[in-house]
Amino acid sequence: NAGVTQTPKFRVLKTGQSMTLLCAQDMNHEYMYWYRQDPGMGLRLIHYSVGEGTTAKGEVPDGYNVSRLKKQNFLLGLESAAPSQTSVYFCASDTGGYEQYFGPGTRLTVT
Amino acid sequence: AQTVTQSQPEMSVQEAETVTLSCTYDTSESDYYLFWYKQPPSRQMILVIRQEAYKQQNATENRFSVNFQKAAKSFSLKISDSQLGDAAMYFCALLDSNYQLIWGAGTKLIIKP
Numbered sequence: 112n113a114g115v116t117q118t119p120k121f122r123v124l125k126t127g128q129s130m131t132l133l134c135a136q137d138m139n140h141e142y143m144y145w146y147r148q149d150p151g152m153g154l155r156l157i158h159y160s161v162g163e164g165t166t167a168k169g170e171v172p173d174g175y176n177v178s179r180l181k182k183q184n185f186l187l188g189l190e191s192a193a194p195s196q197t198s199v200y201f202c203a204s205d206t207g208g209y210e211q212y213f214g215p216g217t218r219l220t221v222t
Numbered sequence: 223a224q225t226v227t228q229s230q231p232e233m234s235v236q237e238a239e240t241v242t243l244s245c246t247y248d249t250s251e252s253d254y255y256l257f258w259y260k261q262p263p264s265r266q267m268i269l270v271i272r273q274e275a276y277k278q279q280n281a282t283e284n285r286f287s288v289n290f291q292k293a294a295k296s297f298s299l300k301i302s303d304s305q306l307g308d309a310a311m312y313f314c315a316l317l318d319s320n321y322q323l324i325w326g327a328g329t330k331l332i333i334k335p
Contacts, residue, residue: 142321153226153313153325154267161321169322201267207321210257213267 113137117202117214124192124221132187132217134202142207143185144169145177147198148216154201160185161207192221224249226316228326235304236334242289243299243329245314255317256290258299261328262310270312273297301331309333 118133134143141162146154156169160179174196176188185204189196199218203211226247235241247256258270273281273290280288285305289298301308314326 144323151231151327153315153327154323155325156322159322199265203267205321210269210272211323216265 115202115204115212115214117217119217121218126193126221128192129190132200134185134214135183136204138204140204140206142205144203145187146201148201149198194221197221224316224318224324226314226324226326228314228329230329232330234332234334237306238303240300240302241304243312245297245326247295247297247316249316251319256297257315259313259315260310304333306333306335
């Protein structure tokens with residue numbers, strides 16, 4: 112039982128490049144979330160999903176897209192990276208309202 | 223809009239002593255959940271304690287307890303017998319009716335040996 116895993120753990124992009132972050136969970140959770148964490152701030156919700164095939168916008172969705180083709184996977188895409196997207200990205204999952212289980216995070220730097 | 227405020231960017235405590243971290247929130251909902259999460263230098267986010275708003279009794283988990291004041295919209299975390307392993311960022315969070323967590327900015331807890 113690996114819990115929530117994220118791939119990759121670190122990435123450096125040049126402005127304008129694209130990339131996809133992968134989140135996988137093996138707990139059969141319906142809900143999955145993508146957050147970003149900037150220095151001196153709490154987590155901010157980017158997008159979330161309440162089930163396979165569904166996605167919804169969170170607090171800061173601009174510049175990101177997501178997909179949930181399989182229940183266990185939640186992908187976060189950056190189509191054209193910008194320096195403002197330099198951050199640590201966390202994925203989380205839960206059954207809806209009890210405890211969110213977090214992945215280890217991905218540190219993304221955009222130069 | 224729902225908000226969570228942690229007014230203490232940093233706190234320090236002597237090992238074995240007690241420390242209280244403050245959190246206030248604002249919501250128009252009557253039923254909600256509040257959480258304290260711990261983030262050590264490893265970056266892993268770990269749930270410390272959870273409180274249901276409809277429960278008057280304050281939640282406790284071993285050395286961790288909360289003081290939940292619903293009318294005042296206050297949710298403080300008390301750590302007793304502080305240990306070196308308690309050093310971390312602590313985040314207060316509010317779960318809204320859409321199952322989205324609203325996070326405070328965090329408090330850095332330093333443990334002095």
